Amino acid sequence: MKYILVTGGVISGIGKGIIASSIGTILKSCGLRVTAIKIDPYINIDAGTFSPYEHGEVFVLNDGGEVDLDLGNYERFLDINLYKDNNITTGKIYQHVINKERHGDYLGKTVQVVPHITDAVQEWVMNQAKVPVDDDKKEPQICVIELGGTIGDIEGMPFVEAFRQFQFKAKRENFCNIHVSLVPQPNATGEQKTKPTQNSVRALRGLGLSPDLIVCRSAKPIEMAVKEKISMFCHVEPEQVIFIHDVSSTYRVPILLEEQGIIKYFKQRLNLPIDDQPSDLLMKWKKMACRYERLLKVCSIALVGKYTKLSDCYASVFKALEHSALAINYKLELMYIDSTELERATEAENSVKYHQAWHKLCKADGILVPGGFGIRGTEGKLQAISWARTKKKPFLGVCLGMQLAVVEFARNCLNWEDANSTEFDPDTKNPVVIDMPEHNPGDMGGTMRLGKRRTVFKTENSVLRKLYGDEMFVEERHRHRYEVNPELTHSFEEKGLKFVGHDTEGNRMEIIELENHPYFVGVQFHPEFSSRPMKPSPPYLGLLLAATGTLNAYLQRGCKLSP
Numbered sequence: 001m002k003y004i005l006v007t008g009g010v011i012s013g014i015g016k017g018i019i020a021s022s023i024g025t026i027l028k029s030c031g032l033r034v035t036a037i038k039i040d041p042y043i044n045i046d047a048g049t050f051s052p053y054e055h056g057e058v059f060v061l062n063d064g065g066e067v068d069l070d071l072g073n074y075e076r077f078l079d080i081n082l083y084k085d086n087n088i089t090t091g092k093i094y095q096h097v098i099n100k101e102r103h104g105d106y107l108g109k110t111v112q113v114v115p116h117i118t119d120a121v122q123e124w125v126m127n128q129a130k131v132p133v134d135d136d137k138k139e140p141q142i143c144v145i146e147l148g149g150t151i152g153d154i155e156g157m158p159f160v161e162a163f164r165q166f167q168f169k170a171k172r173e174n175f176c177n178i179h180v181s182l183v184p185q186p187n188a189t190g191e192q193k194t195k196p197t198q199n200s201v202r203a204l205r206g207l208g209l210s211p212d213l214i215v216c217r218s219a220k221p222i223e224m225a226v227k228e229k230i231s232m233f234c235h236v237e238p239e240q241v242i243f244i245h246d247v248s249s250t251y252r253v254p255i256l257l258e259e260q261g262i263i264k265y266f267k268q269r270l271n272l273p274i275d276d277q278p279s280d281l282l283m284k285w286k287k288m289a290c291r292y293e294r295l296l297k298v299c300s301i302a303l304v305g306k307y308t309k310l311s312d313c314y315a316s317v318f319k320a321l322e323h324s325a326l327a328i329n330y331k332l333e334l335m336y337i338d339s340t341e342l343e344r345a346t347e348a349e350n351s352v353k354y355h356q357a358w359h360k361l362c363k364a365d366g367i368l369v370p371g372g373f374g375i376r377g378t379e380g381k382l383q384a385i386s387w388a389r390t391k392k393k394p395f396l397g398v399c400l401g402m403q404l405a406v407v408e409f410a411r412n413c414l415n416w417e418d419a420n421s422t423e424f425d426p427d428t429k430n431p432v433v434i435d436m437p438e439h440n441p442g443d444m445g446g447t448m449r450l451g452k453r454r455t456v457f458k459t460e461n462s463v464l465r466k467l468y469g470d471e472m473f474v475e476e477r478h479r480h481r482y483e484v485n486p487e488l489t490h491s492f493e494e495k496g497l498k499f500v501g502h503d504t505e506g507n508r509m510e511i512i513e514l515e516n517h518p519y520f521v522g523v524q525f526h527p528e529f530s531s532r533p534m535k536p537s538p539p540y541l542g543l544l545l546a547a548t549g550t551l552n553a554y555l556q557r558g559c560k561l562s563p
Helices: 016-029 070-078 090-103 113-129 154-170 195-206 224-233 250-259 262-269 280-294 311-327 344-349 351-363 378-390 400-412 463-467 486-494 538-547 551-556
Strands: 002-008 034-040 087-089 142-147 175-182 213-218 241-245 298-305 331-338 366-369 395-398 431-435 449-457 473-480 482-484 497-502 509-514 520-523
Touching (some): 016 142, 016 175, 016 250, 016 262, 016 280, 034 113, 070 311, 087 090, 087 113, 090 113, 113 142, 113 154, 142 154, 175 195, 195 213, 213 224, 224 241, 250 280, 280 311, 298 378, 298 538, 311 538, 344 351, 351 378, 366 378, 366 538, 395 400, 395 538, 400 431, 400 486, 400 509, 449 509, 463 497, 463 520, 463 538, 463 551, 482 486, 482 509, 486 497, 538 551
Parallel strands (some): 002 142, 034 087, 213 241, 298 331, 298 366, 366 395, 395 520
Antiparallel strands (some): 431 482, 449 473, 449 497, 497 509, 509 520
16 A cells, blocks of 8 residues: 655645645556545544535535545545545544543553554554445555645644654655645745745654655746755755646646656656556546636526635535536536525615625526525525526525425415425424434434435436436435425425435435426435536536526437537
8 A cells, every 4th residue: 555645834725635636636547546535633523513614515425424525526536435434533533542542442551642642543544545435346556645734733743743653654665745835926026935835844844754745836837946946945856846836727737747747756756556658537637628728608507505705615516517517518607696695685785785696696597506504595595596486597406405495386386475494494384394303403413314315216207317317216415404394295296396306215305396497406415426527417417408508409319418
């Protein structure tokens, strides 16, 4: 097993996740089996209870793990399926060690950060690195490990110490450290500064790790003189300094790395049994990146949510839309609309914001209402859904988006004026969305219906079934506490809102479709989590096809994309 540790310096959010994913993609293109581990030094057990504004979206895995969004990058880039233990947190490690201590496993010894916590980290990494993540179920050969945060953070120290020890345990030819740093360019001078990188590498060396590669992030391409300066002051060869400037799409990053000789370096440094040249897989990435940059036709989608100030809050939704747009040769224009700005209360408080939000919604080619929690902004989402239904705008509702589509239909088509979800109004006379029988309102963490579940189509006359390739069932990832009330579904079906998919027992409503509408679809699951750059998610692809007016032609071709 070969281990590649990716650390970061100067600032967090520098792009370690994309670089780690890109390195994995390059090695996979050379015919190696690659897995990935993300280490988050926070004390939370997992990402499940975070506000999206804290760390971006919560990504859900097949096994129900609620993890950091970087694991989504790994899955999309490497086309693998990870597990919750591929995300290590300080909370998980301490919980593991404390449980062992309570069990008496340390035989009366004083339990300390060194060696017990550091040993637990190393043991976890070695065990998880062996777990197969590809469809062929073979043990991986390479494990890319991303250490979250920044070198020097107090909370990350035990992990850095664990890897300082681990480099000797794994042996030099099996362990490699890549340090990602920032090369800022102040506007006042326009000069690219190397001092932050020098200080960051010095701090890393002081903790006992020497970088084998220094990946420098910058806004613009870095000059050769800067490369030579970093090489001299950071004690590495010039070819060990890699530049990654801001690019038009993340699909470009593996190509930039490959152009700078990273395959040849890894072959020598880790003694890998590979050719110097990448395979067809990286050629596909190159073609995809070139195609992305040449797209001319534009499709605009309005994303109506309440976490619109930070794009990472809907990272997987954005990627799923982007994959689908690319598949049909359209450039995606994603317009984020804060759902509260569509509400009547905003019109009274700030009429400019209100009218701007409605202007965006009206000019969009399609409307998407993603998942979420809590009552804030729900009335605005209901307004957007009503607009999509009555104006025959292509619409996709995901999780809460589907539930609100049912609420909107109940209020405006069934005339159940107080119809609501028990999440927002526990005393409603028409509870069209109810909490699940197994929901425990006590603990918040890990109490939802999580992970990959089967959805069975109950009719052949379904647009989503056709988009999924006419399968009898699909398996998608879930993350919800509430669901459509199964006792009231017949009232909706009589009026044209069909529940075309349900769970294996037939009790849980999973997919809705509206008759006599170009595309009005709601799904209880989160299809965005399984979307891949070369395998777009069918519900999102359907939305883009309908928004560009090509859905019927696509279905007539037997769900084959035009060349």
